[in-house]
Amino acid sequence: MLSGEDTWCQGYSEPDAGSDLASLTTRATREGEEWVIDGQKVWTSGAHHSDWIFVLARTDREAPKHRGISFLLVPLRQPGVEVRPFRMMSGQLHFNEVFFDGARTRADLVVGGVDNGWTVAQSLLGVERGEEAATNPILFRAEVERLVALARQYGKDQDPVIRQRIAWCWSKVEIMRFLGYRILTGWLKGAEPGPETSIAKLYWSEYHTKVTDLALDIMGLHGQVPAGRPPLRTYRTDDPGAANSSASWSTTYLIARSGTIYAGTSQVQRNILAEKVLGLPREPRTQAG
Known part of the structure; x- marks a missing residue:
C-alpha cells in the first residue's frame, strides 16, 4: 500500500x-x-x-x-x-x-x-476525520493563495468586497488549522478517535462551497466555461496555479457541492455532534405512511 x-x-x-x-x-x-x-x-x-x-x-x-x-x-x-x-x-x-x-x-x-465490523468501521471513520484535520489546512491554504492570484489576474484584488471575502476565507482556513491541532493533540495524549472529529468534516465541506462560490464570482461568465475549453478573450478558464484542468475552479466548484454529502452528509454530522458530543436527545424517529 x-x-x-x-x-x-x-x-x-x-x-x-x-x-x-x-x-x-x-x-x-x-x-x-x-x-x-x-x-x-x-x-x-x-x-x-x-x-x-x-x-x-x-x-x-x-x-x-x-x-x-x-x-x-x-x-x-x-x-x-x-x-x-x-x-x-x-x-x-x-x-x-x-x-x-x-x-x-x-x-x-x-x-x-x-461480526465486529461495525466497531472497526466507526474507528476507521474517526481516523479518517483526524487525517483530514491534519492535511486539509495545508491544501486549503494553497487554494486561498491560488484564489488571491485569480483575483489579481481578473483585476479584482482591489475590490473591497472581494478583498473582504478573501480575508474571510483566509480566517476560516486558520480556524481549520487550529481545529486540526486540537484534534491531533488529543490523539498524542492517548485519546481515541471519537465523534468530535465530525466537526472537522462538517467545517471543511461547508467552507469549500463558499470559497468556490467566490472564485466563480471573481471570474464572472468566464467561470461558466468548462475546463479544457479555449479561453475567452485574454482570460483563462482555470486559475493560475492549477496543476491541470481537473483542478480548475469551474471543476472544483462542482465537486465542492458533493463534499457536503459524501462521507456523511452535513445533516448526519450535525446529528452526531448533537447526540454524541453535546448529549442532546436523539431526533424523534417518524414512520413513513
Whole structure:
C-alpha cells in the first residue's frame, strides 16, 4: 500500500444504506476457507482504479443491525465483481457502483474479528476525520493563495468586497488549522478517535462551497466555461496555479457541492455532534405512511 502497488477503495454505502449504514444488506457466507460475497455497494470512490476493497458485509443475518457485520478485505480483480463508474456533473469519473455476485476472499481476511465490523468501521471513520484535520489546512491554504492570484489576474484584488471575502476565507482556513491541532493533540495524549472529529468534516465541506462560490464570482461568465475549453478573450478558464484542468475552479466548484454529502452528509454530522458530543436527545424517529 505504501509503495502504491496496491490501491484500495472503501465498500461502505449501498443504495438503501447510506446515512443509515447499519441497514446494509450485502452479505458474506462462509464456505470452507473462503467468504462468498453477494450484494452491491455504491458511491465507491476510485473503485475503477483499485485492486482491493474493504467491504462491510452482513455475516450474521439474525443479529441486530449494528451487529453481525464483518469488515472483509476483498480483491476486486476477480470473477463475480463488476465495477460501473458514474460520470459526475464535472465530467470526471470518480464514484462507482460495485456489484458482488459470488465474489470470494480468504476466510482470514477479516479485520477486527468476525461480526465486529461495525466497531472497526466507526474507528476507521474517526481516523479518517483526524487525517483530514491534519492535511486539509495545508491544501486549503494553497487554494486561498491560488484564489488571491485569480483575483489579481481578473483585476479584482482591489475590490473591497472581494478583498473582504478573501480575508474571510483566509480566517476560516486558520480556524481549520487550529481545529486540526486540537484534534491531533488529543490523539498524542492517548485519546481515541471519537465523534468530535465530525466537526472537522462538517467545517471543511461547508467552507469549500463558499470559497468556490467566490472564485466563480471573481471570474464572472468566464467561470461558466468548462475546463479544457479555449479561453475567452485574454482570460483563462482555470486559475493560475492549477496543476491541470481537473483542478480548475469551474471543476472544483462542482465537486465542492458533493463534499457536503459524501462521507456523511452535513445533516448526519450535525446529528452526531448533537447526540454524541453535546448529549442532546436523539431526533424523534417518524414512520413513513
